[in-house]
Amino acid sequence: MASVHYREIEGDSGGYYALLGALGALILAGLGAAWYMEHNGHYVTGMSNRIVWGMPHVIAVFLIVAASGVLNVASIASVFGRDLYKPLARLSGLLAVTLLAGGLAVLVLDLGRPERLIVAMTHYNFKSIFAWNIFLYIGFFAIVALYLWTLFERRMNGYTRRAGVLAFLWRLVLTTGTGSIFGFLVGREPYNSALLAPMFIIMSFSFGLAIFVLVLMAACRGSGRALGDVVLNRLKNLLGVFVAAVLYFVVVYHLTNLYIARQHEVERFVLWDGGIYPVLFWLGQVLIGSILPLVLLFSPAVSRSRRAIAAAAVCVILGGLVQLYVLIIGGQAYPQLMFPEKEVTSSFFDGVVAAYAPSLPEVVLGVGGMALALALTAVAVKVLPFLPQSLADSDVNSATA
Amino acid sequence: MSPDRRQFLGWGAAVAAGAALAPAFRLIELAQARSPEEAASALQRWGLLIDITKCADCDACVTACHEENGVTGHGRPRTDAQWIRKVSLRDKRTGYAQTLPLMCQHCEHPPCVDVCPTGASFRRDDGIVLVDKHTCIGCRYCVMACPSGARSFVHEAVSGQKPDVPRGQGTVEACTLCVHRVDRGETPACVEACNRDGGKAMVFGDLSDPSAEIYRRLRAEPSTQVRADLALNTGVRYQGL
Numbered sequence: 253m254a255s256v257h258y259r260e261i262e263g264d265s266g267g268y269y270a271l272l273g274a275l276g277a278l279i280l281a282g283l284g285a286a287w288y289m290e291h292n293g294h295y296v297t298g299m300s301n302r303i304v305w306g307m308p309h310v311i312a313v314f315l316i317v318a319a320s321g322v323l324n325v326a327s328i329a330s331v332f333g334r335d336l337y338k339p340l341a342r343l344s345g346l347l348a349v350t351l352l353a354g355g356l357a358v359l360v361l362d363l364g365r366p367e368r369l370i371v372a373m374t375h376y377n378f379k380s381i382f383a384w385n386i387f388l389y390i391g392f393f394a395i396v397a398l399y400l401w402t403l404f405e406r407r408m409n410g411y412t413r414r415a416g417v418l419a420f421l422w423r424l425v426l427t428t429g430t431g432s433i434f435g436f437l438v439g440r441e442p443y444n445s446a447l448l449a450p451m452f453i454i455m456s457f458s459f460g461l462a463i464f465v466l467v468l469m470a471a472c473r474g475s476g477r478a479l480g481d482v483v484l485n486r487l488k489n490l491l492g493v494f495v496a497a498v499l500y501f502v503v504v505y506h507l508t509n510l511y512i513a514r515q516h517e518v519e520r521f522v523l524w525d526g527g528i529y530p531v532l533f534w535l536g537q538v539l540i541g542s543i544l545p546l547v548l549l550f551s552p553a554v555s556r557s558r559r560a561i562a563a564a565a566v567c568v569i570l571g572g573l574v575q576l577y578v579l580i581i582g583g584q585a586y587p588q589l590m591f592p593e594k595e596v597t598s599s600f601f602d603g604v605v606a607a608y609a610p611s612l613p614e615v616v617l618g619v620g621g622m623a624l625a626l627a628l629t630a631v632a633v634k635v636l637p638f639l640p641q642s643l644a645d646s647d648v649n650s651a652t653a
Numbered sequence: 654m655s656p657d658r659r660q661f662l663g664w665g666a667a668v669a670a671g672a673a674l675a676p677a678f679r680l681i682e683l684a685q686a687r688s689p690e691e692a693a694s695a696l697q698r699w700g701l702l703i704d705i706t707k708c709a710d711c712d713a714c715v716t717a718c719h720e721e722n723g724v725t726g727h728g729r730p731r732t733d734a735q736w737i738r739k740v741s742l743r744d745k746r747t748g749y750a751q752t753l754p755l756m757c758q759h760c761e762h763p764p765c766v767d768v769c770p771t772g773a774s775f776r777r778d779d780g781i782v783l784v785d786k787h788t789c790i791g792c793r794y795c796v797m798a799c800p801s802g803a804r805s806f807v808h809e810a811v812s813g814q815k816p817d818v819p820r821g822q823g824t825v826e827a828c829t830l831c832v833h834r835v836d837r838g839e840t841p842a843c844v845e846a847c848n849r850d851g852g853k854a855m856v857f858g859d860l861s862d863p864s865a866e867i868y869r870r871l872r873a874e875p876s877t878q879v880r881a882d883l884a885l886n887t888g889v890r891y892q893g894l
Binding site for chain 2: 290292293294295299300301302304305363364365366368369371372375376377379380381382383386433436437438439440584588590591593594595596597598599600601602607
């Protein structure tokens with residue numbers, strides 16, 4: 253550990269400022285979209301009384317899930333003692349904080365009354381998993397900040413493992429909370445499963461690592477630092493395992509439902525005749541989000557190529573967004589079961605598949621949150637030494653030897 | 654002391670005594686109906702019984718509710734609020750058709766109250782489930798949780814509000830069981846309209862009062878709850894479903 257050298261990036265190139273400028277523009281656009289939605293009311297979005305959580309929630313949940321998952325790299329180093337990952341721990345902790353900030357910004361700006369955030373901070377209903385999550389998110393910021401301090405401050409290095417264990421346990425609880433937002437919905441057939449909590453945890457491993465790999469590759473490339481095959485191949489193999497694990501959970505979830513007669517209609521909807529949702533499920537979630545990355549990561553023909561690794565990570569991110577879209581939007585679009593064995597109609601769209609098309613302001617708000625996370629990361633790596641000077645094979649091996 | 658003065662003092666004493674005692678008589682008078690100052694009590698459990706075999710093909714209850722509560726639309730069905738709606742059912746195998754009004758079921762264990770992060774969704778002691786307009790942050794988690802799809806999110810600015818029924822853009826709302834009328838000792842607007850203009854299918858009352866019609870009928874006749882499998886003990890019960 254002592255022989256790992258960290259250094260801030262120079263951050264004075266035209267490319268760096270162009271990146272910050274572009275991200276800043278996206279953040280401003282996101283704020284503008286939020287103002288437009290709040291000023292007019294949510295009727296200007298694609299959301300309705302049947303689809304109350306739309307594109308902002310898909311992106312926000314993705315970022316929050318990925319935030320806890322991206323901390324995994326640090327946990328492998330500090331909790332499970334894998335020295336190879338130690339040079340990556342600082343960036344891992346940083347991304348955990350910035351992704352969570354981006355996700356929460358989107359979530360808050362989509363509230364019907366965002367100016368009442370102070371109410372959410374002062375009035376708690378402790379039976380609500382949402383209320384727990386507020387504590388879990390704030391605690392996550394604090395604990396990861398503490399963990400980063402133990403990494404940065406030499407005198408605190410002795411406490412790194414303890415802080416790392418605390419952060420690891422906290423992030424497991426946090427993602428359990430995120431999954432349970434859906435798992436605890438008793439009145440909706442597509443949710444209402446304890447399986448969602450562990451599934452969200454394994455999803456976080458996968459989405460978070462995909463983002464980590466891309467950011468690490470971009471940061472090393474942009475700052476001219478070496479990134480050796482040893483580190484990258486280790487991350488690549490780990491990502492492949494996580495992608496396969498997500499696919500396993502998805503299979504178990506649907507097989508369980510297919511076994512239960514009451515859930516047959518839901519499964520028909522998601523897997524077969526639910527319009528856009530089966531297409532998104534099979535093409536987006538399964539093919540692009542799972543099978544293609546597995547081929548790219550493990551096929552002997554291409555898996556050594558950096559482009560293949562980057563492409564696989566991009567696929568995992570796209571597939572993850574699609575997976576959450578199918579779960580969050582598709583789960584609401586499917587009509588609630590109120591009167592079994594009856595065809596139901598009403599002026600309030602009971603008994604029919606709810607229509608939803610993401611509106612521009614929703615997408616812009618969500619993308620603004622992603623931009624916020626990346627901008628915070630870009631600024632942080634310039635201000636503080638988050639990135640190791642070199643991840644070349646020789647340096648990594650000597651550091652971990 | 655002149656007799657006039659004595660008489661005057663007598664009248665004065667009578668007026669003073671009257672002024673002192675009148676509130677007491679007034680309290681006795683109000684003992685049957687809860688006064689607005691008095692807190693809701695768990696001694697009562699307000700509920701509805703809806704006999705859908707009598708539910709006519711009309712929407713008197715819907716019109717009356719939205720008129721009473723100032724719930725107006727903007728001609729946008731997907732985002733306009735609906736506190737009560739007529740639902741048509743058709744049996745998938747036999748084709749048997751029915752219609753019924755559906756609104757907040759005022760559950761004893763309401764999922765919307767469980768999930769609300771700020772406690773804005775709450776259940777009064779007398780069983781009426783409400784939204785506190787001052788602490789609702791508009792997260793819509795309660796809309797996700799409601800098993801009967803009874804809640805609406807206010808998607809745009811509201812106008813023509815009624816003094817008794819606060820509404821607000823960016824918050825969630827639903828049937829209040831006309832709590833402002835119930836607190837005055839009246840019945841909800843939907844029930845009144847159904848009995849006046851509709852099929853006389855709705856009965857409002859105290860589910861825990863043995864002298865109430867709703868209590869006696871629920872005791873003597875079969876009835877069902879929407880999503881009875883969730884064991885929420887709804888305050889709204891149906892017959893003929």
